Amino acid sequence: MQFLIENLAHGFTIAFAGQNLLFALLGAFIGTAIGVLPGIGPVATISLLLPITFGIPPTTAIIMLAGIFYGAQYGGSTTAILLNLPGEVSSVVTTLEGYKMAQNGRAGAALATAAIASFLGGTVGTLLVAASGPALSAVALSFGPAEYFSLMLLGLIVASVLAQGSPIKAVGMVILGVGLGMVGTDVQTGQQRFTFGIAELSDGISFVAIAMGMFGIAEIVLNLERPEARSLLKTKVGSLWLNREEWKRGTPSAVRGTLLGSVLGILPGGGAALASFGSFMMERKMSKGRHLFGKGAIEGVAGPEAANNAASQTAFIPLLTLGIPSNAVMALMVGALIIQGIQPGPQMMVQQPDLFWGLIASMWIGNVMLLVINLPMIGLWVKLLQVPYKFLFPAILVFCCIGTYSISNNVFDVYMTIAFAVFGYICAKLQLEAAPLLIGFVLGPMMEEHLRRAMLLSRGDWFVFMERPISATMLAIGLVALVMMLLPAVRRGKDKALAE
Numbered sequence: 001m002q003f004l005i006e007n008l009a010h011g012f013t014i015a016f017a018g019q020n021l022l023f024a025l026l027g028a029f030i031g032t033a034i035g036v037l038p039g040i041g042p043v044a045t046i047s048l049l050l051p052i053t054f055g056i057p058p059t060t061a062i063i064m065l066a067g068i069f070y071g072a073q074y075g076g077s078t079t080a081i082l083l084n085l086p087g088e089v090s091s092v093v094t095t096l097e098g099y100k101m102a103q104n105g106r107a108g109a110a111l112a113t114a115a116i117a118s119f120l121g122g123t124v125g126t127l128l129v130a131a132s133g134p135a136l137s138a139v140a141l142s143f144g145p146a147e148y149f150s151l152m153l154l155g156l157i158v159a160s161v162l163a164q165g166s167p168i169k170a171v172g173m174v175i176l177g178v179g180l181g182m183v184g185t186d187v188q189t190g191q192q193r194f195t196f197g198i199a200e201l202s203d204g205i206s207f208v209a210i211a212m213g214m215f216g217i218a219e220i221v222l223n224l225e226r227p228e229a230r231s232l233l234k235t236k237v238g239s240l241w242l243n244r245e246e247w248k249r250g251t252p253s254a255v256r257g258t259l260l261g262s263v264l265g266i267l268p269g270g271g272a273a274l275a276s277f278g279s280f281m282m283e284r285k286m287s288k289g290r291h292l293f294g295k296g297a298i299e300g301v302a303g304p305e306a307a308n309n310a311a312s313q314t315a316f317i318p319l320l321t322l323g324i325p326s327n328a329v330m331a332l333m334v335g336a337l338i339i340q341g342i343q344p345g346p347q348m349m350v351q352q353p354d355l356f357w358g359l360i361a362s363m364w365i366g367n368v369m370l371l372v373i374n375l376p377m378i379g380l381w382v383k384l385l386q387v388p389y390k391f392l393f394p395a396i397l398v399f400c401c402i403g404t405y406s407i408s409n410n411v412f413d414v415y416m417t418i419a420f421a422v423f424g425y426i427c428a429k430l431q432l433e434a435a436p437l438l439i440g441f442v443l444g445p446m447m448e449e450h451l452r453r454a455m456l457l458s459r460g461d462w463f464v465f466m467e468r469p470i471s472a473t474m475l476a477i478g479l480v481a482l483v484m485m486l487l488p489a490v491r492r493g494k495d496k497a498l499a500e
Helices: 002-015 018-036 041-055 058-083 089-103 107-140 145-161 167-181 207-225 244-264 272-286 299-314 316-322 328-339 353-374 378-384 389-408 411-429 435-457 469-486 488-499
Strands: none
Touching: 002 018, 002 107, 002 353, 018 041, 018 058, 018 353, 018 378, 041 058, 041 207, 041 328, 041 389, 058 089, 058 107, 058 299, 058 328, 058 353, 058 378, 089 107, 089 272, 089 299, 107 244, 107 299, 107 316, 107 353, 145 167, 145 435, 145 469, 167 435, 167 469, 207 328, 207 389, 207 411, 207 435, 244 272, 244 299, 272 299, 299 316, 316 328, 316 353, 328 435, 389 411
């Protein structure tokens, strides 16, 4: 306990440094803004802002990117409640009861519930990251190459299984991502692989090009195809204070949502969206006010909002302790760290204590900032929705091209970004998720490295993965998950749950 307190105190010293505090506020503000604007989302925004992180210290960069991620969960609830327009996927279920509350004259109470529940979920999630980080890092230090390979393979399998749509398509995207990660010069032999004689590919495919193209530009083009539908709430927001009955009903839901979101955020392929949907379904069956669902039940706001913010915090646990991204945003975080020359994993707490503890402390500071930013500035966020997309998207595209070119002052990177944008657009039309590809691209090279080490230490004996208990267990879990998802009954159940 004393070790944890001392390190958290050190983390707050880092987080309260002028530059880090400023960028935490900037990340929280940008996150709220993109949470309000439908169709952009944290994945696209972080992808577009990756070039900015090259010119600032790693700790400051990750603090800002993290603020964007969990800030988007706050911002999405504002328009979901006031306009019936979810700015973020995880806020879709908030529209169901939040907008009903607004129509019933309790818009202020719904907004306050969302903010308070989000703060509770974010705070508990941050504490879990701080408490579990050292323990998991210590366990991970005992892992050998075989265990790391099996862990990463398990992560890829679970990400494929939990992806929307066909698991065969998801597995195909993972394999494609791993293949793209192999492009470039082999570190051990110095031989070039899959470069086809193109000198610019000798260092591998640019992570920023894939991220910006498939998650930034492709998403913008898809949004341009959709008609804009915005309807302002006619009634006033009203008082932001909850009455006694709303406190009594909302508090247990927020607690249950926090617990569920904290667990689901850790799982590969999980995250804020899965947590918010899961919490809503749980509240509809467990809460005392379940008979009010469809009429403006406060439980339908408190539970999902606490869950998605708790999940956005605990998603950092596998990233910081094992170096394994649990979703697309965490894969972008891994890419940002690697670009900065930092390898996430169990050694990170020892080698980069300022970054590790500074990030954890900044999460709580960022949640306090978001509590202050969201409620008093509701009018600003509603006004932001009046900016036409025809002005917003061209500015984003110009910024995207400039940022891509500025990384290495190479036009080839811009061409590559455009190529991946076209590919990302085609994948979206074919209902192929881009997130498994990105996770495969990030984990592929690391998997190859650990596979080679395991083979070298075992002198080519493939049974090394089955002889070590932890490795064998993870491989067995991955195999069972993959086989079960291929069963027609299980697939129909998953598709039904995702449809709901």
